[in-house]
Amino acid sequence: MAKVWFVGAGPGDPELITLKAQKLIARADAILxxxxxxxxxxxQWAKPGCIIQDSKGMTLEEITGWLIQQSTTDDATVIRLQTGDPGLYGALIEMVQPLDKAGIEIGVVPGVTSAMASAAAAVETLTLPELTQTVIFSRVEGRTPMPEGESLAELGQHHCTLCLYLSITLLKKVREDLLTAGWHDDSPIVVVHKASWPDDQQIIHGTLATIKELCKQAGINSQAMIIASPALGARYWPEIKKSRLYDAQFSHRFRKAIKTQE
Structure with missing residues (x-):
């Protein structure tokens, strides 16, 4: 029986694709x-004779139609290769529903999302003890409306780490909304363009007040992750709150605490 796999290709660097994804690509009969x-x-791991098609000019109906067509052969392995992780801004369910109706088996392979790749590229942490323990993945409202309660001005009130997808052309609104939420113009911001792409990655460090102009000067207007977080720049702080997990005076099931002399 044929099966369609929705595979996360990761953020850009082919070496960040999972081993499971690589093995599926190697035995695929068709890849979109x-x-x-x-x-x-x-x-690059596709076998000779594998049908490889670029979907950038296709509509949703054309994409699902192509996947269904390639699944007519018994035991065919068909792959929809998507950026990052299929379940995050990947229109996954929109593509799965027509395949379900056609009775085609589905599988999903997760991938590294650009928020993680961007933090890694900039050598930043998204969480820091006693400062922020929450990460919000979101986007800024543009042509597609946001659900009630999920505007950036509302999410920003948590003052935790914000990873903003699909929003690089809306930096003016990012600033306005975060100022409304109580952030300050000197709040640090990191923008990473094409995180992990070997020849194209750009990392821009700025503040809420400066990041728009810095990105304009760098020519960044697409495929960029915006990270706003109270933890940005912690690498260079003289002191930080450290994890209790590795504290010598903290017991857990693998290690007993070392008692200090009073």
Whole structure:
């Protein structure tokens, strides 16, 4: 029986694709990759004769139609290769529903999302003890409306780490909304363009007040992750609150606390 796999290609660097994804690509009979976001290098493990198609000019109906067509052969392995992780801004359910109706088996392979790749590229942590323990993945309202209660001005009131997708052209609104939420113009911001792409990655450090102009000067207007967090720059702080997990005076099931002399 044929099966369609929705595979996360990761943020850009082909070496950040999972081993499971690589093995599936190697035995795939057909691969439909999101060429506007996924490098063709992600298909490098495909076997001779594998049908490889770029979907960047296709509509949703054309994409699902192609996947269904390639699934007519018994035991075919068909892959929809998507950027990052299929379940995050990947239109996964929109594509799965027509395949369900067609009686086609589905599988999903997770991938590294750009928020993680961006934090890694900038050598930043998204969480820090006693400062922020929460990470919000979101986007700024543009042509697509946000659900009630999920505006950036509302989410920003948590003052935790914010990873903003699909919003690089809306930096003016990012500033306005975060100022409304109580952030300050000197709040640190990191923007990473094409995180992990070997030849294209750019990392821009700025503040809420400066980041828009810095990105304009760098020519960054697409495929960028915006990170706003009270933990940004902690690498260079003289003191931070450290994790209790590795504290010599903290017991857990693998280690007993070392008692200090009074």
């Amino acid at each position: 990759y999101a060429g506007s976001l996924v490098s063709i290098a992600a298909t």
